[in-house]
Amino acid sequence: MSVSPGTVRSVQPGWEANKTATRNAIVDTALNLVRVKGPGRFTVDDIAAAAGVSRRTFFNYFPSREAALVVNIEEFLDHAADQFLARPAEEPLVESMYEVLTALADPIHLAAMAEVYGLADTDAQMNRFQLQGWENCAERLVTAISQRPGADHDPLYASALVGSVLSSGKAALSQWYRRTGGDVTEESLTLLRQLLVDVVGYLRHGFTL
Amino acid sequence: MSVSPGTVRSVQPGWEANKTATRNAIVDTALNLVRVKGPGRFTVDDIAAAAGVSRRTFFNYFPSREAALVVNIEEFLDHAADQFLARPAEEPLVESMYEVLTALADPIHLAAMAEVYGLADTDAQMNRFQLQGWENCAERLVTAISQRPGADHDPLYASALVGSVLSSGKAALSQWYRRTGGDVTEESLTLLRQLLVDVVGYLRHGFTL
DNA sequence: CGCAGGTTTGCACGCCGTGCAAACCTGCGG
Protein backbone atom coordinates (compact mmCIF):
# COMPACT_ATOMS: atom_id res chain seq x y z
CA MET A 1 0.00 0.00 0.00
CA SER A 2 1.70 3.19 1.24
CA VAL A 3 5.43 3.40 1.60
CA SER A 4 7.12 4.55 4.79
CA PRO A 5 7.83 8.30 4.62
CA GLY A 6 11.47 7.92 5.49
CA THR A 7 12.40 5.75 2.55
CA VAL A 8 10.30 7.88 0.27
CA ARG A 9 12.10 11.07 1.31
CA SER A 10 15.46 9.50 0.80
CA VAL A 11 14.66 8.37 -2.73
CA GLN A 12 12.35 11.08 -3.97
CA PRO A 13 13.77 14.59 -4.35
CA GLY A 14 11.28 16.82 -2.52
CA TRP A 15 8.02 17.56 -4.25
CA GLU A 16 7.94 14.19 -5.99
CA ALA A 17 6.86 12.63 -2.73
CA ASN A 18 3.61 14.54 -2.99
CA LYS A 19 3.20 13.36 -6.55
CA THR A 20 3.33 9.69 -5.66
CA ALA A 21 1.17 10.38 -2.64
CA THR A 22 -1.66 11.88 -4.66
CA ARG A 23 -1.17 9.20 -7.26
CA ASN A 24 -1.65 6.52 -4.67
CA ALA A 25 -4.60 8.43 -3.28
CA ILE A 26 -6.25 8.39 -6.67
CA VAL A 27 -5.66 4.69 -7.18
CA ASP A 28 -6.93 3.79 -3.73
CA THR A 29 -9.94 6.05 -4.05
CA ALA A 30 -10.85 4.53 -7.39
CA LEU A 31 -10.61 1.06 -5.92
CA ASN A 32 -12.77 2.06 -2.99
CA LEU A 33 -15.37 3.62 -5.25
CA VAL A 34 -15.62 0.52 -7.38
CA ARG A 35 -16.11 -1.48 -4.22
CA VAL A 36 -18.91 0.73 -3.00
CA LYS A 37 -20.73 1.77 -6.14
CA GLY A 38 -19.95 -0.98 -8.61
CA PRO A 39 -18.01 -1.09 -11.89
CA GLY A 40 -19.53 1.50 -14.21
CA ARG A 41 -21.56 3.37 -11.66
CA PHE A 42 -19.25 6.30 -10.94
CA THR A 43 -17.52 9.01 -12.93
CA VAL A 44 -14.06 10.50 -13.03
CA ASP A 45 -15.42 13.49 -11.12
CA ASP A 46 -16.46 11.14 -8.34
CA ILE A 47 -12.94 9.78 -8.07
CA ALA A 48 -11.40 13.22 -8.13
CA ALA A 49 -13.77 14.59 -5.53
CA ALA A 50 -13.32 11.60 -3.22
CA ALA A 51 -9.56 11.83 -3.61
CA GLY A 52 -9.65 15.53 -2.69
CA VAL A 53 -8.30 16.63 -6.03
CA SER A 54 -9.61 18.45 -9.06
CA ARG A 55 -10.97 16.69 -12.07
CA ARG A 56 -8.17 18.11 -14.19
CA THR A 57 -5.54 16.79 -11.83
CA PHE A 58 -6.90 13.30 -12.16
CA PHE A 59 -6.29 13.49 -15.89
CA ASN A 60 -2.78 14.71 -15.21
CA TYR A 61 -2.10 11.32 -13.68
CA PHE A 62 -4.31 8.94 -15.64
CA PRO A 63 -5.86 9.23 -19.09
CA SER A 64 -9.04 7.42 -18.05
CA ARG A 65 -10.98 5.88 -15.21
CA GLU A 66 -9.88 2.40 -16.27
CA ALA A 67 -6.20 3.30 -16.31
CA ALA A 68 -6.36 4.22 -12.64
CA LEU A 69 -7.86 0.84 -11.79
CA VAL A 70 -5.70 -1.36 -13.98
CA VAL A 71 -2.63 -0.12 -12.11
CA ASN A 72 -3.18 -2.88 -9.59
CA ILE A 73 -2.96 -5.52 -12.30
CA GLU A 74 0.04 -3.90 -13.91
CA GLU A 75 1.97 -3.95 -10.66
CA PHE A 76 1.06 -7.58 -10.24
CA LEU A 77 2.31 -8.44 -13.73
CA ASP A 78 5.38 -6.25 -13.40
CA HIS A 79 6.35 -8.15 -10.31
CA ALA A 80 6.07 -11.40 -12.24
CA ALA A 81 8.15 -10.02 -15.11
CA ASP A 82 10.75 -8.83 -12.60
CA GLN A 83 11.24 -12.40 -11.49
CA PHE A 84 12.27 -13.25 -15.02
CA LEU A 85 14.79 -10.42 -15.15
CA ALA A 86 16.28 -11.67 -11.91
CA ARG A 87 17.12 -15.04 -13.43
CA PRO A 88 20.63 -15.73 -14.73
CA ALA A 89 20.88 -15.15 -18.46
CA GLU A 90 22.39 -18.57 -19.07
CA GLU A 91 19.38 -20.37 -17.64
CA PRO A 92 17.21 -22.09 -20.25
CA LEU A 93 14.28 -19.93 -21.24
CA VAL A 94 11.62 -22.41 -20.29
CA GLU A 95 13.15 -22.66 -16.85
CA SER A 96 13.08 -18.90 -16.36
CA MET A 97 9.50 -18.80 -17.56
CA TYR A 98 8.59 -21.26 -14.85
CA GLU A 99 9.71 -18.60 -12.40
CA VAL A 100 7.44 -16.04 -14.02
CA LEU A 101 4.46 -18.31 -13.65
CA THR A 102 5.01 -19.23 -10.04
CA ALA A 103 5.49 -15.54 -9.27
CA LEU A 104 1.84 -15.08 -10.18
CA ALA A 105 1.01 -16.67 -6.84
CA ASP A 106 2.61 -13.80 -4.96
CA PRO A 107 0.21 -13.07 -2.09
CA ILE A 108 1.28 -9.44 -1.77
CA HIS A 109 -0.14 -8.21 -5.06
CA LEU A 110 -2.69 -10.98 -5.48
CA ALA A 111 -5.57 -9.52 -3.50
CA ALA A 112 -5.64 -6.12 -5.18
CA MET A 113 -5.16 -7.77 -8.55
CA ALA A 114 -8.01 -10.21 -8.01
CA GLU A 115 -10.38 -7.45 -7.06
CA VAL A 116 -9.75 -5.57 -10.28
CA TYR A 117 -9.61 -8.81 -12.23
CA GLY A 118 -13.23 -9.52 -11.45
CA LEU A 119 -14.37 -6.26 -12.97
CA ALA A 120 -13.64 -7.54 -16.46
CA ASP A 121 -16.82 -9.64 -16.41
CA THR A 122 -19.21 -6.73 -16.13
CA ASP A 123 -17.25 -3.85 -17.64
CA ALA A 124 -16.15 -4.35 -21.23
CA GLN A 125 -13.79 -1.39 -21.26
CA MET A 126 -12.18 -2.61 -18.07
CA ASN A 127 -11.66 -5.96 -19.74
CA ARG A 128 -9.94 -4.33 -22.68
CA PHE A 129 -7.57 -2.41 -20.45
CA GLN A 130 -6.66 -5.56 -18.57
CA LEU A 131 -5.91 -7.40 -21.79
CA GLN A 132 -3.63 -4.54 -22.73
CA GLY A 133 -1.88 -4.92 -19.38
CA TRP A 134 -1.13 -8.55 -20.12
CA GLU A 135 0.10 -7.65 -23.57
CA ASN A 136 2.42 -5.01 -22.12
CA CYS A 137 3.87 -7.65 -19.84
CA ALA A 138 4.38 -9.96 -22.82
CA GLU A 139 6.19 -7.27 -24.76
CA ARG A 140 8.39 -6.54 -21.80
CA LEU A 141 9.35 -10.20 -21.53
CA VAL A 142 10.02 -10.56 -25.24
CA THR A 143 12.38 -7.60 -25.35
CA ALA A 144 14.08 -8.87 -22.21
CA ILE A 145 14.64 -12.20 -23.94
CA SER A 146 16.00 -10.56 -27.05
CA GLN A 147 18.52 -8.69 -24.95
CA ARG A 148 19.87 -11.76 -23.26
CA PRO A 149 23.55 -12.27 -24.09
CA GLY A 150 23.92 -14.89 -26.77
CA ALA A 151 20.30 -14.46 -27.79
CA ASP A 152 20.26 -16.43 -31.00
CA HIS A 153 16.58 -17.13 -30.52
CA ASP A 154 14.11 -16.99 -33.31
CA PRO A 155 11.98 -13.95 -32.39
CA LEU A 156 8.94 -15.99 -33.34
CA TYR A 157 9.93 -18.61 -30.82
CA ALA A 158 10.31 -16.01 -28.09
CA SER A 159 6.96 -14.32 -28.64
CA ALA A 160 5.12 -17.61 -29.06
CA LEU A 161 6.65 -18.93 -25.86
CA VAL A 162 5.90 -15.80 -23.88
CA GLY A 163 2.38 -15.63 -25.25
CA SER A 164 1.71 -19.23 -24.37
CA VAL A 165 3.16 -18.89 -20.90
CA LEU A 166 1.15 -15.79 -20.12
CA SER A 167 -2.11 -17.03 -21.56
CA SER A 168 -1.69 -20.27 -19.68
CA GLY A 169 -0.98 -18.34 -16.52
CA LYS A 170 -4.06 -16.27 -17.20
CA ALA A 171 -6.08 -19.45 -17.64
CA ALA A 172 -4.85 -20.68 -14.28
CA LEU A 173 -5.72 -17.37 -12.67
CA SER A 174 -9.19 -17.42 -14.19
CA GLN A 175 -9.79 -20.91 -12.89
CA TRP A 176 -8.54 -19.90 -9.47
CA TYR A 177 -10.74 -16.82 -9.46
CA ARG A 178 -13.79 -18.85 -10.45
CA ARG A 179 -13.31 -21.32 -7.67
CA THR A 180 -12.22 -19.01 -4.89
CA GLY A 181 -13.83 -15.71 -5.83
CA GLY A 182 -10.44 -14.09 -5.46
CA ASP A 183 -10.16 -14.58 -1.70
CA VAL A 184 -6.53 -14.90 -0.72
CA THR A 185 -6.20 -17.52 2.00
CA GLU A 186 -3.60 -20.16 2.66
CA GLU A 187 -5.90 -22.70 1.06
CA SER A 188 -6.65 -20.72 -2.07
CA LEU A 189 -2.95 -20.00 -2.48
CA THR A 190 -2.07 -23.67 -2.56
CA LEU A 191 -4.85 -24.21 -5.07
CA LEU A 192 -3.45 -21.46 -7.28
CA ARG A 193 0.02 -22.93 -7.02
CA GLN A 194 -1.35 -26.31 -8.01
CA LEU A 195 -3.12 -24.85 -11.04
CA LEU A 196 0.09 -23.13 -12.08
CA VAL A 197 2.01 -26.39 -11.73
CA ASP A 198 -0.60 -27.99 -13.97
CA VAL A 199 -0.23 -25.49 -16.79
CA VAL A 200 3.53 -25.65 -16.49
CA GLY A 201 3.18 -29.36 -17.14
CA TYR A 202 1.11 -28.69 -20.23
CA LEU A 203 3.65 -26.24 -21.54
CA ARG A 204 6.57 -28.53 -20.82
CA HIS A 205 5.14 -31.64 -22.39
CA GLY A 206 3.27 -29.95 -25.20
CA PHE A 207 -0.43 -30.28 -24.44
CA THR A 208 -0.41 -33.84 -25.77
CA LEU A 209 -2.28 -35.76 -23.16
CA MET B 1 -17.22 -7.58 -49.81
CA SER B 2 -20.80 -7.25 -51.01
CA VAL B 3 -23.00 -10.27 -51.50
CA SER B 4 -24.93 -10.84 -54.68
CA PRO B 5 -28.46 -9.41 -54.32
CA GLY B 6 -30.15 -12.64 -55.39
CA THR B 7 -28.77 -14.77 -52.61
CA VAL B 8 -29.32 -11.99 -50.14
CA ARG B 9 -33.00 -11.70 -51.07
CA SER B 10 -33.49 -15.42 -50.75
CA VAL B 11 -31.98 -15.61 -47.29
CA GLN B 12 -32.91 -12.30 -45.76
CA PRO B 13 -36.59 -11.58 -45.16
CA GLY B 14 -37.16 -8.22 -46.79
CA TRP B 15 -35.96 -5.19 -44.96
CA GLU B 16 -33.05 -7.00 -43.36
CA ALA B 17 -31.21 -6.80 -46.66
CA ASN B 18 -31.04 -3.05 -46.23
CA LYS B 19 -29.74 -3.52 -42.71
CA THR B 20 -26.76 -5.59 -43.76
CA ALA B 21 -26.22 -3.23 -46.68
CA THR B 22 -25.92 -0.14 -44.50
CA ARG B 23 -23.89 -2.14 -42.02
CA ASN B 24 -21.42 -3.07 -44.73
CA ALA B 25 -21.46 0.51 -45.97
CA ILE B 26 -20.45 1.72 -42.52
CA VAL B 27 -17.66 -0.83 -42.18
CA ASP B 28 -16.27 -0.10 -45.64
CA THR B 29 -16.52 3.64 -45.13
CA ALA B 30 -14.69 3.41 -41.83
CA LEU B 31 -11.94 1.38 -43.45
CA ASN B 32 -11.65 3.87 -46.28
CA LEU B 33 -11.49 6.77 -43.89
CA VAL B 34 -8.71 5.21 -41.87
CA ARG B 35 -6.82 4.66 -45.08
CA VAL B 36 -7.18 8.29 -46.14
CA LYS B 37 -6.99 10.22 -42.91
CA GLY B 38 -5.08 7.93 -40.58
CA PRO B 39 -5.99 6.11 -37.37
CA GLY B 40 -7.26 8.66 -34.87
CA ARG B 41 -7.75 11.51 -37.29
CA PHE B 42 -11.49 11.24 -37.93
CA THR B 43 -14.66 11.19 -35.88
CA VAL B 44 -17.80 9.10 -35.84
CA ASP B 45 -19.60 11.95 -37.58
CA ASP B 46 -17.13 11.68 -40.43
CA ILE B 47 -17.91 8.00 -40.88
CA ALA B 48 -21.64 8.58 -40.70
CA ALA B 49 -21.55 11.44 -43.18
CA ALA B 50 -19.33 9.55 -45.62
CA ALA B 51 -21.58 6.51 -45.33
CA GLY B 52 -24.63 8.63 -46.06
CA VAL B 53 -26.23 7.94 -42.73
CA SER B 54 -26.98 9.90 -39.59
CA ARG B 55 -24.69 9.93 -36.61
CA ARG B 56 -27.37 8.26 -34.52
CA THR B 57 -27.75 5.44 -37.02
CA PHE B 58 -24.07 4.67 -36.78
CA PHE B 59 -24.50 4.08 -33.08
CA ASN B 60 -27.44 1.82 -33.81
CA TYR B 61 -24.99 -0.53 -35.49
CA PHE B 62 -21.76 -0.05 -33.56
CA PRO B 63 -21.10 1.26 -30.08
CA SER B 64 -17.87 2.97 -31.10
CA ARG B 65 -15.58 3.91 -33.95
CA GLU B 66 -13.27 1.04 -33.08
CA ALA B 67 -16.02 -1.55 -33.12
CA ALA B 68 -16.77 -0.74 -36.73
CA LEU B 69 -13.16 -1.32 -37.67
CA VAL B 70 -12.47 -4.41 -35.63
CA VAL B 71 -15.24 -6.22 -37.53
CA ASN B 72 -12.69 -7.18 -40.15
CA ILE B 73 -10.58 -8.93 -37.55
CA GLU B 74 -13.56 -10.61 -35.96
CA GLU B 75 -14.65 -12.10 -39.25
CA PHE B 76 -11.13 -13.33 -39.79
CA LEU B 77 -11.04 -14.98 -36.39
CA ASP B 78 -14.57 -16.32 -36.69
CA HIS B 79 -13.59 -18.05 -39.86
CA ALA B 80 -10.71 -19.70 -38.08
CA ALA B 81 -12.94 -20.78 -35.22
CA ASP B 82 -15.43 -22.18 -37.72
CA GLN B 83 -12.76 -24.52 -38.99
CA PHE B 84 -12.56 -25.98 -35.52
CA LEU B 85 -16.30 -26.54 -35.33
CA ALA B 86 -16.16 -28.33 -38.66
CA ARG B 87 -13.79 -30.94 -37.30
CA PRO B 88 -15.13 -34.30 -36.11
CA ALA B 89 -15.67 -34.34 -32.37
CA GLU B 90 -13.66 -37.52 -31.95
CA GLU B 91 -10.53 -35.96 -33.36
CA PRO B 92 -7.83 -35.22 -30.79
CA LEU B 93 -7.98 -31.62 -29.62
CA VAL B 94 -4.46 -30.75 -30.62
CA GLU B 95 -5.19 -32.02 -34.11
CA SER B 96 -8.28 -29.83 -34.45
CA MET B 97 -6.33 -26.87 -33.16
CA TYR B 98 -3.86 -27.35 -35.95
CA GLU B 99 -6.75 -26.70 -38.30
CA VAL B 100 -7.57 -23.46 -36.51
CA LEU B 101 -4.04 -22.24 -36.91
CA THR B 102 -3.66 -23.05 -40.57
CA ALA B 103 -7.02 -21.37 -41.21
CA LEU B 104 -5.34 -18.12 -40.18
CA ALA B 105 -3.63 -18.16 -43.57
CA ASP B 106 -6.94 -17.82 -45.38
CA PRO B 107 -6.28 -15.27 -48.13
CA ILE B 108 -9.91 -14.16 -48.35
CA HIS B 109 -10.05 -12.43 -44.97
CA LEU B 110 -6.34 -11.87 -44.60
CA ALA B 111 -5.98 -8.56 -46.44
CA ALA B 112 -8.74 -6.70 -44.63
CA MET B 113 -7.56 -8.15 -41.35
CA ALA B 114 -3.98 -7.12 -41.92
CA GLU B 115 -4.98 -3.57 -42.69
CA VAL B 116 -6.81 -3.21 -39.41
CA TYR B 117 -4.16 -5.20 -37.57
CA GLY B 118 -1.58 -2.54 -38.32
CA LEU B 119 -3.63 0.16 -36.63
CA ALA B 120 -2.89 -1.31 -33.23
CA ASP B 121 0.59 0.17 -33.27
CA THR B 122 -0.50 3.79 -33.37
CA ASP B 123 -3.96 3.68 -31.79
CA ALA B 124 -4.07 2.33 -28.26
CA GLN B 125 -7.83 2.00 -28.15
CA MET B 126 -7.78 0.11 -31.43
CA ASN B 127 -5.23 -2.23 -29.94
CA ARG B 128 -7.49 -2.91 -26.96
CA PHE B 129 -10.44 -3.72 -29.18
CA GLN B 130 -8.36 -6.13 -31.19
CA LEU B 131 -7.18 -7.91 -28.08
CA GLN B 132 -10.79 -8.27 -27.07
CA GLY B 133 -11.52 -9.80 -30.46
CA TRP B 134 -8.89 -12.47 -29.90
CA GLU B 135 -10.25 -13.13 -26.45
CA ASN B 136 -13.77 -13.55 -27.84
CA CYS B 137 -12.44 -16.11 -30.26
CA ALA B 138 -10.74 -17.93 -27.41
CA GLU B 139 -13.93 -18.05 -25.39
CA ARG B 140 -15.81 -19.34 -28.36
CA LEU B 141 -13.32 -22.14 -28.82
CA VAL B 142 -13.31 -23.06 -25.15
CA THR B 143 -17.08 -23.41 -24.96
CA ALA B 144 -17.03 -25.39 -28.19
CA ILE B 145 -14.53 -27.75 -26.62
CA SER B 146 -16.59 -28.10 -23.47
CA GLN B 147 -19.59 -29.10 -25.55
CA ARG B 148 -17.80 -31.86 -27.39
CA PRO B 149 -19.38 -35.24 -26.68
CA GLY B 150 -17.35 -37.10 -24.14
CA ALA B 151 -15.73 -33.89 -23.00
CA ASP B 152 -13.97 -35.05 -19.87
CA HIS B 153 -11.36 -32.37 -20.29
CA ASP B 154 -10.05 -30.35 -17.45
CA PRO B 155 -11.43 -26.87 -18.18
CA LEU B 156 -8.02 -25.51 -17.25
CA TYR B 157 -6.46 -27.69 -19.90
CA ALA B 158 -8.88 -26.45 -22.53
CA SER B 159 -8.42 -22.76 -21.84
CA ALA B 160 -4.66 -23.06 -21.50
CA LEU B 161 -4.49 -24.92 -24.80
CA VAL B 162 -6.71 -22.47 -26.63
CA GLY B 163 -4.88 -19.51 -25.15
CA SER B 164 -1.51 -20.91 -26.18
CA VAL B 165 -2.69 -21.79 -29.66
CA LEU B 166 -4.16 -18.37 -30.27
CA SER B 167 -1.29 -16.41 -28.79
CA SER B 168 1.13 -18.47 -30.83
CA GLY B 169 -0.93 -17.85 -33.92
CA LYS B 170 -0.93 -14.17 -33.09
CA ALA B 171 2.83 -14.28 -32.73
CA ALA B 172 3.10 -15.84 -36.18
CA LEU B 173 0.80 -13.20 -37.61
CA SER B 174 2.81 -10.40 -36.00
CA GLN B 175 6.00 -11.77 -37.42
CA TRP B 176 4.40 -12.11 -40.84
CA TYR B 177 3.08 -8.57 -40.66
CA ARG B 178 6.45 -7.21 -39.69
CA ARG B 179 8.19 -8.84 -42.56
CA THR B 180 5.61 -8.33 -45.31
CA GLY B 181 3.78 -5.22 -44.18
CA GLY B 182 0.54 -7.12 -44.56
CA ASP B 183 0.71 -7.47 -48.33
CA VAL B 184 -1.04 -10.62 -49.42
CA THR B 185 0.89 -12.24 -52.24
CA GLU B 186 1.63 -15.83 -53.09
CA GLU B 187 5.03 -15.38 -51.55
CA SER B 188 3.88 -13.80 -48.32
CA LEU B 189 1.25 -16.50 -47.97
CA THR B 190 3.80 -19.28 -48.07
CA LEU B 191 5.85 -17.37 -45.52
CA LEU B 192 2.83 -17.11 -43.23
CA ARG B 193 2.12 -20.80 -43.63
CA GLN B 194 5.71 -21.58 -42.75
CA LEU B 195 5.54 -19.43 -39.62
CA LEU B 196 2.35 -21.19 -38.60
CA VAL B 197 3.98 -24.57 -39.11
CA ASP B 198 6.80 -23.40 -36.90
CA VAL B 199 4.59 -22.44 -33.99
CA VAL B 200 2.63 -25.66 -34.38
CA GLY B 201 5.90 -27.42 -33.90
CA TYR B 202 6.58 -25.47 -30.73
CA LEU B 203 3.15 -26.29 -29.38
CA ARG B 204 3.41 -29.95 -30.27
CA HIS B 205 6.79 -30.57 -28.78
CA GLY B 206 6.51 -28.23 -25.86
CA PHE B 207 8.85 -25.29 -26.54
CA THR B 208 11.82 -27.38 -25.38
CA LEU B 209 14.39 -26.82 -28.07
C1' DC C 1 12.11 38.96 -0.68
C1' DG C 2 11.55 37.43 -5.12
C1' DC C 3 12.62 34.26 -8.53
C1' DA C 4 12.63 29.65 -10.92
C1' DG C 5 11.23 25.45 -11.33
C1' DG C 6 7.06 22.35 -11.16
C1' DT C 7 2.08 21.30 -9.82
C1' DT C 8 -2.75 22.20 -9.39
C1' DT C 9 -6.77 24.23 -10.93
C1' DG C 10 -10.52 26.35 -13.73
C1' DC C 11 -12.27 27.00 -18.10
C1' DA C 12 -13.69 25.85 -22.51
C1' DC C 13 -14.14 23.06 -26.36
C1' DG C 14 -15.23 19.07 -29.25
C1' DC C 15 -16.33 14.46 -29.21
C1' DC C 16 -18.58 10.28 -27.39
C1' DG C 17 -22.53 7.21 -26.33
C1' DT C 18 -27.38 6.79 -25.25
C1' DG C 19 -32.42 7.52 -24.07
C1' DC C 20 -36.40 9.18 -26.14
C1' DA C 21 -39.91 10.33 -29.25
C1' DA C 22 -41.18 11.55 -33.76
C1' DA C 23 -40.72 10.67 -38.59
C1' DC C 24 -40.19 7.39 -41.99
C1' DC C 25 -40.24 3.28 -44.69
C1' DT C 26 -42.32 -1.32 -46.23
C1' DG C 27 -45.07 -5.19 -46.64
C1' DC C 28 -49.76 -6.89 -45.95
C1' DG C 29 -54.55 -7.51 -45.12
C1' DG C 30 -58.96 -5.22 -45.85
Place this chain on the structure above:
DNA sequence: CCGCAGGTTTGCACGGCGTGCAAACCTGCG
Protein backbone atom coordinates in the same frame (compact mmCIF):
# COMPACT_ATOMS: atom_id res chain seq x y z
C1' DC D 1 -56.15 2.32 -52.60
C1' DC D 2 -55.90 2.71 -47.71
C1' DG D 3 -54.31 2.29 -43.38
C1' DC D 4 -52.15 -0.41 -40.07
C1' DA D 5 -48.24 -2.95 -37.78
C1' DG D 6 -43.76 -3.86 -37.60
C1' DG D 7 -39.18 -2.19 -37.79
C1' DT D 8 -35.66 1.52 -39.06
C1' DT D 9 -33.83 6.12 -39.31
C1' DT D 10 -33.33 10.51 -37.57
C1' DG D 11 -33.04 14.70 -34.56
C1' DC D 12 -32.52 16.29 -30.10
C1' DA D 13 -30.65 16.65 -25.78
C1' DC D 14 -27.93 15.43 -21.98
C1' DG D 15 -24.12 13.92 -19.17
C1' DG D 16 -19.58 12.30 -19.31
C1' DC D 17 -14.91 12.12 -21.36
C1' DG D 18 -10.21 13.89 -22.55
C1' DT D 19 -7.26 17.79 -23.54
C1' DG D 20 -5.14 22.46 -24.56
C1' DC D 21 -4.28 26.59 -22.30
C1' DA D 22 -3.25 30.05 -19.12
C1' DA D 23 -3.50 31.60 -14.53
C1' DA D 24 -2.90 30.53 -9.73
C1' DC D 25 -0.32 28.20 -6.50
C1' DC D 26 3.27 25.96 -3.99
C1' DT D 27 8.28 25.17 -2.53
C1' DG D 28 12.99 25.49 -2.21
C1' DC D 29 16.88 28.65 -2.87
C1' DG D 30 19.91 32.47 -3.58
